[in-house]
Amino acid sequence: MRIVLVGPPGAGKGTQATVLAGKLSIPHISTGDLFRANISQGTELGQKAQEYMRGGQLVPDEVTIGMAKDRMSEPDAAGGFLLDGFPRNIAQAEALDGILKEDGEELDAVLDLEVPEEEIVKRIAGRRICRSDSSHVFHVEYSAPKTEGVCDICGGELYQRDDDREETVRKRLAVYHEETEPIIEHYREQGLVTTISALGSVTEVTGRAMAALGKS
Ligand code: AP5
Numbered sequence: 001m002r003i004v005l006v007g008p009p010g011a012g013k014g015t016q017a018t019v020l021a022g023k024l025s026i027p028h029i030s031t032g033d034l035f036r037a038n039i040s041q042g043t044e045l046g047q048k049a050q051e052y053m054r055g056g057q058l059v060p061d062e063v064t065i066g067m068a069k070d071r072m073s074e075p076d077a078a079g080g081f082l083l084d085g086f087p088r089n090i091a092q093a094e095a096l097d098g099i100l101k102e103d104g105e106e107l108d109a110v111l112d113l114e115v116p117e118e119e120i121v122k123r124i125a126g127r128r129i130c131r132s133d134s135s136h137v138f139h140v141e142y143s144a145p146k147t148e149g150v151c152d153i154c155g156g157e158l159y160q161r162d163d164d165r166e167e168t169v170r171k172r173l174a175v176y177h178e179e180t181e182p183i184i185e186h187y188r189e190q191g192l193v194t195t196i197s198a199l200g201s202v203t204e205v206t207g208r209a210m211a212a213l214g215k216s
């Protein structure tokens with residue numbers, strides 16, 4: 001399956017994508033995680049992305065689209081993928097349409113995670129991620145690691161993301177409403193969107209997502 005997960009910062013895209021990708025045996029492709037990996041490896045791409053991410057702004061399309069396309073063309077993604085955080089504006093959605101068309105492929109579904117703003121604030125304030133792999137995500141209250149500050153999965157150090165400061169979160173939310181929400185309408189016109197509530201436990205949300213994909 002080829003799936004796009006969309007939703008505001010802190011909605012639980014990364015959390016759900018990890019579980020869903022495992023259940024569906026497809027890779028989880030997160031442009032945010034790819035940028036963070038590039039930043040920690042000190043690559044040129046990471047250096048370009050870092051200042052935009054710190055400011056809560058989108059990394060320019062010419063950097064992002066090429067990176068996403070390269071990742072989607074890796075062998076493990078030949079049979080499908082779950083995109084998390086891409087596309088994030090209309091230009092990226094159109095670029096993705098073009099990439100898929102070139103390969104004679106189509107999206108199967110777009111899952112839109114809906115969550116009230118007060119819950120977003122709580123989720124982001126308590127989030128801790130792993131320094132070795134930013135797809136290892138915890139929450140100090142809702143999804144606490146067994147040992148404080150240590151990743152359950154790989155033993156890496158947990159830390160708070162640079163862009164999770166209150167001021168930057170507000171900017172990211174504004175960018176989401178202005179630039180990312182319009183892609184939901186773009187995909188609604190293609191009949192691909194299911195909106196699901198992202199409230200409740202991680203397992204409950206996964207159940208809704210699987211049902212929306214016709215997999216329950
Ligand atoms: P990105 O990394 O994609 O961040 P984001 O979209 O702002 O989303 P988050 O990762 O903050 O939230 P999430 O929805 O994944 O929530 P999570 O599962 O962690 O992007 C970062 C930056 O990179 C962007 O600002 C931009 O600069 C750049 N970028 C990335 N992609 C780009 C693109 N395509 N174009 C241009 N620029 C791009 O969950 C949050 C917390 O809640 C966690 O602590 C989790 O444990 C907890 N939680 C999750 N589910 C539940 C639940 N059901 N109940 C209780 N707690 C829960």
Ligand code: MG
Nearest residue numbers: 013014015032
């Ligand atoms: Mg994420």
